[in-house]
Amino acid sequence: MLAMTTDYKSGERAATNMLDILIVDDEAQIRRFVRAGFELQGFAIHEAETGAAAIRDATLRAHDLIILDIGLPDIDGGQVVERVRGWSDVPIIILSVRSNEAEKVRLLELGADDYVVKPFGMAELLARAKAALRRRQRAATGEPVVHAGPLSIDLATRTVSLNGERLSLTPKEYRLLQILAQHAGNVVTHQHLLREVWGAAHIDDPHYLRIFVRKLRKKIEADPTQPKILATELGVGYRLAQTSPESGLEPT
Amino acid sequence: MDKWMLKAWEWLWPEMRKILSALLLVAIVSFAVFLLVHYGGVTRASVAFLLPVVIAAIRWGPVAAMAATITGVVPMVFLLYDPIYDLKVSDPQQVLDLGLYVFVAVVVSRLAAQLSEARVRAEANVLRQAVVDSVSHELRTPLASILGSATVLDSAEPVANDRRLAGLVHGIREEAERLDREIQMLLDASRVSVDRIEPKKDLADPADIINSAIVRRRRHISGHSLELEIAEDMPFVFVDSAMIEQALVQIVDNAGKYSPSSSHIRVDARASNNHVTITVTDQGAGFTAEEIRGARERFFRGHRHTLVTGSGLGLWIANAFIAANNGVLTIESAGPGRGSTVIMTLPSAKETTDRLESANARNDD
Numbered sequence A: 001m002l003a004m005t006t007d008y009k010s011g012e013r014a015a016t017n018m019l020d021i022l023i024v025d026d027e028a029q030i031r032r033f034v035r036a037g038f039e040l041q042g043f044a045i046h047e048a049e050t051g052a053a054a055i056r057d058a059t060l061r062a063h064d065l066i067i068l069d070i071g072l073p074d075i076d077g078g079q080v081v082e083r084v085r086g087w088s089d090v091p092i093i094i095l096s097v098r099s100n101e102a103e104k105v106r107l108l109e110l111g112a113d114d115y116v117v118k119p120f121g122m123a124e125l126l127a128r129a130k131a132a133l134r135r136r137q138r139a140a141t142g143e144p145v146v147h148a149g150p151l152s153i154d155l156a157t158r159t160v161s162l163n164g165e166r167l168s169l170t171p172k173e174y175r176l177l178q179i180l181a182q183h184a185g186n187v188v189t190h191q192h193l194l195r196e197v198w199g200a201a202h203i204d205d206p207h208y209l210r211i212f213v214r215k216l217r218k219k220i221e222a223d224p225t226q227p228k229i230l231a232t233e234l235g236v237g238y239r240l241a242q243t244s245p246e247s248g249l250e251p252t
Numbered sequence B: 001m002d003k004w005m006l007k008a009w010e011w012l013w014p015e016m017r018k019i020l021s022a023l024l025l026v027a028i029v030s031f032a033v034f035l036l037v038h039y040g041g042v043t044r045a046s047v048a049f050l051l052p053v054v055i056a057a058i059r060w061g062p063v064a065a066m067a068a069t070i071t072g073v074v075p076m077v078f079l080l081y082d083p084i085y086d087l088k089v090s091d092p093q094q095v096l097d098l099g100l101y102v103f104v105a106v107v108v109s110r111l112a113a114q115l116s117e118a119r120v121r122a123e124a125n126v127l128r129q130a131v132v133d134s135v136s137h138e139l140r141t142p143l144a145s146i147l148g149s150a151t152v153l154d155s156a157e158p159v160a161n162d163r164r165l166a167g168l169v170h171g172i173r174e175e176a177e178r179l180d181r182e183i184q185m186l187l188d189a190s191r192v193s194v195d196r197i198e199p200k201k202d203l204a205d206p207a208d209i210i211n212s213a214i215v216r217r218r219r220h221i222s223g224h225s226l227e228l229e230i231a232e233d234m235p236f237v238f239v240d241s242a243m244i245e246q247a248l249v250q251i252v253d254n255a256g257k258y259s260p261s262s263s264h265i266r267v268d269a270r271a272s273n274n275h276v277t278i279t280v281t282d283q284g285a286g287f288t289a290e291e292i293r294g295a296r297e298r299f300f301r302g303h304r305h306t307l308v309t310g311s312g313l314g315l316w317i318a319n320a321f322i323a324a325n326n327g328v329l330t331i332e333s334a335g336p337g338r339g340s341t342v343i344m345t346l347p348s349a350k351e352t353t354d355r356l357e358s359a360n361a362r363n364d365d
Helices: A028-040 A051-060 A077-085 A101-110 A122-141 A171-182 A190-197 A206-220 B002-040 B046-060 B062-080 B092-155 B163-193 B206-217 B241-257 B289-294 B314-324 B350-363
Strands: A020-024 A044-048 A065-069 A092-097 A114-118 A145-148 A151-154 A159-162 A187-189 A230-233 A237-240 B202-204 B225-230 B237-239 B264-272 B275-282 B328-333 B340-347
Touching (some): A020 A051, A028 A044, A028 B092, A051 A065, A051 A077, A065 A122, A077 A092, A077 A101, A092 A101, A092 A122, A101 A114, A151 A171, A159 A206, A171 A190, A171 A237, A206 A230, A206 B202, B002 B046, B046 B062, B206 B241, B206 B264, B241 B264, B289 B328, B314 B328, B314 B340
Parallel strands (some): A020 A044, A092 A114
Antiparallel strands (some): A145 A151, A230 A237
């Protein structure tokens, strides 16, 4: 949390170092508790009720994070993501409903960073939001090492160590961990991983990935059948456990 | 008297209209056949009279189809059977022809009627699904606010520092989560009862499904001590993972509900030849032999469980979801009060898994 409030954007953010979050949901009660939850953590909150208002708001102000309900009354959530991605790489977290994996994947592929399923607890949303914010911060400061529990991935030297001991990985294994580490704490879709590790031709072969992950887990997990570092998001993708040096692994 | 007649008329008119429409159709076809016979020299066109029967059966139902069949006989004999333009049927060939016509007409109209019935039923299912979806949305939206607000309060200092308040907030959260589970149960039940569960099957690692189900329920059964053992390198299963996850969630919920808190719940997964079995064992109320027979039925509740609330849908849903994925649900128990073992058996895709594994070993880098 401490690192989060440091000023990583010059210019307009200089006056205040509160991070600014836009919450887009047509339900006033949802906006209200999300606002309270984030404000208690020292964030500044803006609200939008419709997709159109969200797009307008996002053009007027440089938010640090957008939380977007995908069941908006006016426009499709995917359209909002696409429009915002047209000019901004602000992290977007989606509020979705259960059992709609295809929809989640669609929005993640359009450029959203993560999702939580309604109904959700504030801790879960905060964890996702902080992971997304940390990723931006890492990009800005050039911090090369990502920690996930006992695992640390050094993106600069391209080395991975477990409990301080260097692991020997194949190039593809490293590539997979590298992508997950770049999104540490946030979900990465099967398609994204397949495209980045095996190339676009294998985008429809998620089975490759499942076998591959199983092998990789044997190298990095204490109990590969109950993974704590490389978690599965059923029907969507994988998530490298969020970590903060002081608290260790956070629940996913 | 007038009123009574009006009622009778209201009741009769729709049927009459259908029959009249069928008759009109027969008349049109007859006229067309007459033109063909009279000016075109056509002699064999009896199949044409099946046309009004089929149309009547699809559009107006069996009664209209029957009317079309019967009335179709007259112009058929009149126009097509030698000597034409009279109503005598003498030739055995003609009798056979006529008999076949009636037989085919009846069969076709029955089939067509079934088809339109199926269509009506499908429409009713779509409607029911729409109602269930909208109700669940209307219930879940306020629930999401309640649950979310409770979790914000939970972490707020004034609440966290006061045990009584913390207890209340905790209660709100627990109860809201329970409501959410019940709504999910209703949704699943409605999916099962429209008897069209369409699994979206894909290869899945059984360990992923189990871990996902356990993560979802870990908080809920935190009062119990959970023991989880998943065998390494199990073959993949070809299932709808979300559906199997949901079935397992129901089984685990059931184990938690009918066993005393702080007792053990054990989830164990292993592969045997061609199968993957997931076993959930508890130290709870168990089953009698009779209860085991009934437990997979809808609304089944053991008579002993008057203190535990429940809808009796859980194992019924689990059973239906597992069966839709070509699996089997079995229940074992040493008897009442001696715990239960619920076993989910799924066919494994062992050969595919082996093939993928060797392909992967080859392709790696």
